[in-house]
Amino acid sequence: MAYRNFANPELSRRSLFRGGAYAAAGATLATLPFGRELLAHSVDESWPNVAALAKKYIDERKVAQMYLTFGWGQEDHAHHVGGGTLALNSDVEVDENSLYRIYSMTKPVTGMAAMILIDEGVxxxxxxxxxxxxxxxxxxxxxxxxxxxxxxxxxxxxxxxxxxxxxxxxxxxxxxxxxxxxxxxxxxxxxxxxxxxxxxxxxxxxxxxxxxxxxxxxxxxxxxxxxxxxxxxxxxxxxxxxxxxxxxxxxGQPFDQFLKERIFDPCGMDSTYFQVPSADVGRLTDNYGILNGNAFPIDPAATSIYLDEAPFPTGGAGLVSSPKDYDRFLRMLLGYGKLGETRVMSDAAVRKGVSNLFPEGTDLAGTWMEGQGHGAGGRSVNGTFGWGGAAGTLAAVDYNLGLRACLFTQYMPTDAYPIRDEYLAALEADTAAMRAKKAA
Structure with a gap:
C-alpha cells in the first residue's frame, strides 16, 4: 500500500533503542564522576546538547514540542529538558501534566499487570x-x-x-x-x-x-x-x-479496572486513560503526521479520537498519559515495586518482569531483538528496561544508574526525523563535557 511505511518504521521498532544504543548511553553515564546534584538544579544547563536538540526541532517547527524528563531513584519529581506547546498553532506550553498518546509504552504497563498476577499465583x-x-x-x-x-x-x-x-x-x-x-x-x-x-x-x-x-x-x-x-x-x-x-x-474484573486499581491509583497516576475526559482536552497535545518534511495534524486535540470511548482497552497501544504519570510508573519500577512508602508490586515481581524472559531456544536471528533481551512488555538489556511509542515517545529505567528517563513528542512515523539517534548523540556529547569538566 502506498502509505504502508507511514505505520511501519516506528511500530516495527527498528528505530527504537537501535542496537541497544540507549543502554550504551547509560553505560557512558555510569562512568561519569558526578552525583545526583546535577539534576537538582537547571537541567538545561547540565544537558546543553539535549536542550539544543529540543530547541532546534521546536524552533524549526518540525514538532510542536519535545519534552524530556530525567529523575534519580525515588526523588519525587523528574526534572525536564526542552518544552514547546500543545500544538504548532497553540501558545499553551507543555509541562509534566500535558497529555500524550503513548501507544506501545502501554505494553510495559500491561506486562507488569501480568507480573502482579503471576507473583500472586493467580x-x-x-x-x-x-x-x-x-x-x-x-x-x-x-x-x-x-x-x-x-x-x-x-x-x-x-x-x-x-x-x-x-x-x-x-x-x-x-x-x-x-x-x-x-x-x-x-x-x-x-x-x-x-x-x-x-x-x-x-x-x-x-x-x-x-x-x-x-x-x-x-x-x-x-x-x-x-x-x-x-x-x-x-x-x-x-x-x-x-x-x-x-x-x-x-x-475476575475488567482489564482497565484492574490497571486502575492495581497500578494507576497506587502509583498516583491520575492522568492515564484509555479515554481522555472532556474536562482534560485542554491538556491534550495534537498528534502530527510528517509528509515530505512537513507536519500536518492527524489527530487534533479538540476532535481527537481519544475523546471517544475506546472500543476496548488495548493493552498493547491504548493509553494516553502525562510525563508526570509515566515517570511515576518508572519510579515504581526503579524502586522494585515501591514508590515512596507505597508498595505497588513485590520486589520479586519487578525483578522478574524487567529481566530477559525469552523462552529458551528462541530464534532471534534477523529480528529486531537480535542480541537483546525482552522482559514483561519491554526491552531488557544491560540493566535497562523500557520501550517506546508510535508517536515518538520513549521511556526507560536504568538500574545501574538509578535513572529514569522519558522523551515526549507527538509525530508519526518516528523515522520521519532522526530524533532518537540525535538524542543519543546529544546525550553522549553532554556526558563527555561533564567528564572533561570534572577532570579539569
Missing part, C-alpha cells in the same frame, strides 16, 4: 493461556510465514501459547501493522484492530471498525492462524492486547 508465567481462554487450545499455524491463510498452508501448533509467549512476542500471533500477507485484510474485515490513530482514513493503518469488547477481540483473534509456531521466534504482535483479556479473566 496465573503462571509458563501456564498455557487456553486454561483461561479455551479457544486457544488447538491453534493452527501458517506453514509459509505471511502466506495464504487457507487450509493448504496451515498445520497444527506444536505447543500451546503461554503467558511468557505473550509477554515476549513469541506466541506466533500476527499484527495488522507488521504482517504483509492476506491475513492483514482478514484482520481488518473481522475488526481485529488493536489501536487508534485518527478519525481520518490513513491507508495502511487500522482499516475497518474494531470489535466492541476485549472478549470479542480475543475470541475473534483465536479464529485466525498463528504466523509462527509458538515459542520459536520473536515477532512483534498483538500479544500484549490479548494478554489484557487473559488478565481480566484471571483477575
Amino acid at each position: 496465573m503462571g508465567l509458563d501456564q498455557p493461556i487456553h486454561e483461561f481462554l479455551p479457544a486457544y487450545k488447538d491453534m493452527m499455524v501458517q506453514v509459509e510465514y505471511d502466506g495464504a491463510i487457507t487450509e493448504d498452508n496451515l498445520e497444527p501448533a506444536k505447543s500451546h501459547i503461554t503467558v511468557r509467549h505473550l509477554l515476549t512476542h513469541t506466541a506466533g500471533i500476527g499484527y495488522g501493522i507488521i504482517q504483509q500477507g492476506p491475513i492483514v485484510q482478514a484482520y481488518n474485515e473481522a475488526g481485529i484492530i488493536a489501536g487508534r490513530v485518527s478519525r481520518l482514513p490513513i491507508p495502511g493503518i487500522f482499516q475497518g471498525a474494531p470489535v466492541g469488547s476485549l472478549e470479542a477481540f480475543a475470541d475473534g483473534l483465536a479464529q485466525f492462524p498463528l504466523v509462527l509456531q509458538p515459542g520459536t521466534k520473536f515477532s512483534y504482535s498483538m500479544s500484549l492486547d490479548l494478554l489484557g483479556r487473559v488478565i481480566e479473566v484471571a483477575a
Whole structure:
C-alpha cells in the first residue's frame, strides 16, 4: 500500500533503542564522576546538547514540542529538558501534566499487570493461556510465514501459547501493522484492530471498525492462524492486547479496572486513560503526521479520537498519559515495586518482569531483538528496561544508574526525523563535557 511505511518504521521498532544504543548511553553515564546534584538544579544547563536538540526541532517547527524528563531513584519529581506547546498553532506550553498518546509504552504497563498476577499465583508465567481462554487450545499455524491463510498452508501448533509467549512476542500471533500477507485484510474485515490513530482514513493503518469488547477481540483473534509456531521466534504482535483479556479473566474484573486499581491509583497516576475526559482536552497535545518534511495534524486535540470511548482497552497501544504519570510508573519500577512508602508490586515481581524472559531456544536471528533481551512488555538489556511509542515517545529505567528517563513528542512515523539517534548523540556529547569538566 502506498502509505504502508507511514505505520511501519516506528511500530516495527527498528528505530527504537537501535542496537541497544540507549543502554550504551547509560553505560557512558555510569562512568561519569558526578552525583545526583546535577539534576537538582537547571537541567538545561547540565544537558546543553539535549536542550539544543529540543530547541532546534521546536524552533524549526518540525514538532510542536519535545519534552524530556530525567529523575534519580525515588526523588519525587523528574526534572525536564526542552518544552514547546500543545500544538504548532497553540501558545499553551507543555509541562509534566500535558497529555500524550503513548501507544506501545502501554505494553510495559500491561506486562507488569501480568507480573502482579503471576507473583500472586493467580496465573503462571509458563501456564498455557487456553486454561483461561479455551479457544486457544488447538491453534493452527501458517506453514509459509505471511502466506495464504487457507487450509493448504496451515498445520497444527506444536505447543500451546503461554503467558511468557505473550509477554515476549513469541506466541506466533500476527499484527495488522507488521504482517504483509492476506491475513492483514482478514484482520481488518473481522475488526481485529488493536489501536487508534485518527478519525481520518490513513491507508495502511487500522482499516475497518474494531470489535466492541476485549472478549470479542480475543475470541475473534483465536479464529485466525498463528504466523509462527509458538515459542520459536520473536515477532512483534498483538500479544500484549490479548494478554489484557487473559488478565481480566484471571483477575475476575475488567482489564482497565484492574490497571486502575492495581497500578494507576497506587502509583498516583491520575492522568492515564484509555479515554481522555472532556474536562482534560485542554491538556491534550495534537498528534502530527510528517509528509515530505512537513507536519500536518492527524489527530487534533479538540476532535481527537481519544475523546471517544475506546472500543476496548488495548493493552498493547491504548493509553494516553502525562510525563508526570509515566515517570511515576518508572519510579515504581526503579524502586522494585515501591514508590515512596507505597508498595505497588513485590520486589520479586519487578525483578522478574524487567529481566530477559525469552523462552529458551528462541530464534532471534534477523529480528529486531537480535542480541537483546525482552522482559514483561519491554526491552531488557544491560540493566535497562523500557520501550517506546508510535508517536515518538520513549521511556526507560536504568538500574545501574538509578535513572529514569522519558522523551515526549507527538509525530508519526518516528523515522520521519532522526530524533532518537540525535538524542543519543546529544546525550553522549553532554556526558563527555561533564567528564572533561570534572577532570579539569
